[in-house]
Amino acid sequence: MQPRNMSMSGVVDLAAVKAAQEAKAKAEQARAQAAREGGTGAISPADLVIDVDEAGFERDVLQRSAEVPVVIDFWAEWCQPCKQLSPVLERLAVEYGGRFLLAKIDVDANQMLMQQFGIQGIPAVFAVVAGQALPLFQGAAGEAQIRQTLDQLVQVAEQRFGLTGLAVDPEAEPGGGAQPAPERPAGPYDALLEAAVQALDSGDLSGAVQAYKNVLGEDPGNEEAKLGLAQAELLQRVQGVDPQQVRRDAAEKPADVQAQIAAADLDLVGGHVEDAFGRLIETVGRTVGDDRDTVRMRLLELFEVVGPEDPRVIAARRALARALF
Numbered sequence: 001m002q003p004r005n006m007s008m009s010g011v012v013d014l015a016a017v018k019a020a021q022e023a024k025a026k027a028e029q030a031r032a033q034a035a036r037e038g039g040t041g042a043i044s045p046a047d048l049v050i051d052v053d054e055a056g057f058e059r060d061v062l063q064r065s066a067e068v069p070v071v072i073d074f075w076a077e078w079c080q081p082c083k084q085l086s087p088v089l090e091r092l093a094v095e096y097g098g099r100f101l102l103a104k105i106d107v108d109a110n111q112m113l114m115q116q117f118g119i120q121g122i123p124a125v126f127a128v129v130a131g132q133a134l135p136l137f138q139g140a141a142g143e144a145q146i147r148q149t150l151d152q153l154v155q156v157a158e159q160r161f162g163l164t165g166l167a168v169d170p171e172a173e174p175g176g177g178a179q180p181a182p183e184r185p186a187g188p189y190d191a192l193l194e195a196a197v198q199a200l201d202s203g204d205l206s207g208a209v210q211a212y213k214n215v216l217g218e219d220p221g222n223e224e225a226k227l228g229l230a231q232a233e234l235l236q237r238v239q240g241v242d243p244q245q246v247r248r249d250a251a252e253k254p255a256d257v258q259a260q261i262a263a264a265d266l267d268l269v270g271g272h273v274e275d276a277f278g279r280l281i282e283t284v285g286r287t288v289g290d291d292r293d294t295v296r297m298r299l300l301e302l303f304e305v306v307g308p309e310d311p312r313v314i315a316a317r318r319a320l321a322r323a324l325f
Contacts, residue, residue, distance in 0.1 A: 098166035
């Protein structure tokens with residue numbers, strides 16, 4: 001159990017780039033297996049809320065997050081706000097019908113997990129999707145805010161990771177074990193997308209880029225291909241560069257557009273999302289003409305890598321608008 005290895009801040013490395021593709025493939029394989037076995041794959045609503053400890057964290061949270069978004073509620077018996085928040089989360093877990101799984105962690109009994117997640121106070125709510133963790137909110141929150149956050153989580157999990165959730169049978173007996181939802185029909189571009197995943201697995205970034213372009217050539221609006229292409233091109237750009245030299249050039253040549261762009265790519269690959277965005281927004285503010293357009297276009301490409309609904313992208317778009325106008 002190593003929560004520190006999960007992406008706590010949108011780190012974009014080789015594993016994270018492939019996480020969406022791999023999680024989607026695993027989910028579809030599990031759905032196909034359930035269909036072959038002839039089972040309904042449905043679980044009881046009572047099984048949508050589980051207690052998790054350090055010993056079972058990898059099995060109950062990390063592994064399950066390849067099938068369904070796992071929302072983690074860090075709580076304690078003495079915490080009065082927790083007693084208000086936890087019942088709301090439990091009710092919503094049932095109401096959302098398997099679109100997320102709620103894992104409850106008692107921080108008094110699992111202080112290592114609390115430390116690993118860097119929690120300073122409770123209640124604290126995180127989500128884990130395809131092995132990647134992200135903070136949702138801390139402290140008391142209204143139900144409307146909670147619903148909005150959960151809706152965004154479910155949408156991102158489905159669109160970017162192919163996680164459609166768990167099938168729930170209201171009449172199923174508790175403890176039946178969670179199984180994936182029924183298999184969905186194969187899409188028209190699944191073979192091309194699979195070719196891109198295989199290229200990434202083999203380290204063939206040029207092949208992955210071309211495979212994603214093949215999909216977009218037929219379906220320009222394919223979100224999975226747009227995300228994959230942006231990520232593969234980013235990795236292709238930083239492959240083989242000398243990070244120290246790139247950062248030295250950026251520090252010594254603040255007016256050099258290409259130096260700042262190269263450093264921003266490295267920032268993003270290293271997980272420093274705000275630094276990457278801030279660097280390019282500052283560069284936009286001190287450039288004009290073609291140079292400004294070049295920087296702006298690279299920033300828009302990095303927005304695609306992180307995802308348009310990420311709050312850091314939303315904030316950066318506002319900052320970019322201010323820099324431009």
